[in-house]
Amino acid sequence: MYRLLFLLWASLLSAQSYRFVYEYKFRPDAGQKDSLVTDYMNLDTDGKKSYYSNAVKYERDSAYSIDKSYPALLKAKHYDRNLNYIIEKDYTKKTAFFYDKFKSVSLVTTDNEAPQWKIENDFRKINTMNCQKATADYKGRKWEAWFSKDFPVNDGPYKFSGLPGLVVMVKDSENDHAFNLIQIKKINTVYAFIPKNNKQMTNAEYKKIIKGYRFSPADDIAGMSIDSKAGKLEMQLKDGYVAQFDYNALKKSGAGMDAVIANKLRMSDNPIEKE
8 A cells, every 4th residue: 555645846857757656446346336446556757658557466577577487476476467568658659658468468459539628727735735626527427537737748637738737636437447546756767668569550450459358268268376274366468468366265176166266367348448
């Protein structure tokens, strides 16, 4: 859990790099309004480009890149499978590159469609920051954002950029997705674990394969580890995600074990982008 911490500074220099941490709450199951997941996402920027990724995934990938310990990878902290992607934003080109992995294939989509914000004459303070309201219809949802000109960074979580300041809060009208800035800190460098040799595809093609995904043990599992004493089963998938299961509960499910695993590993049917 990240504690609420905001650093005050007089100016944000372009030569400096910062990490903005957002608490992200979302409902992965459109049919269950109580299916709320809370996770944490990093937005790292150096003033020229930014990388947006899951905080735990970044820590796990950083550790694995150094020690290459497979057992440690399996026992690392966990995050929601729907957050396995990385978004790279190039400020000069005004382009967002969305990287993900489907089974063993690394994918990338390119997006030049930024939200068309309507800046409202509505102001409030959020955690000592002076914020202003903005709204937009974007990718099939209605969004409300609060941004701060206190920080000359025209960026925010996910693909929410283009405002004259830093996005502090943003949520959709159905409360299916909500982002709240909870931490700001200076970092030495901006880096992301972007895979090489990515297959280029359109947003429509990507959404189609994710929507049609069904878990298959033979096609999805890369390896697993069972700790019978602790009652845990750790499973690494070919897309790099590591899942943890209650081993004793799985044994009790008998012939329905694959169905239990598939249910936990299913992809969200309530994505940020409806269109």
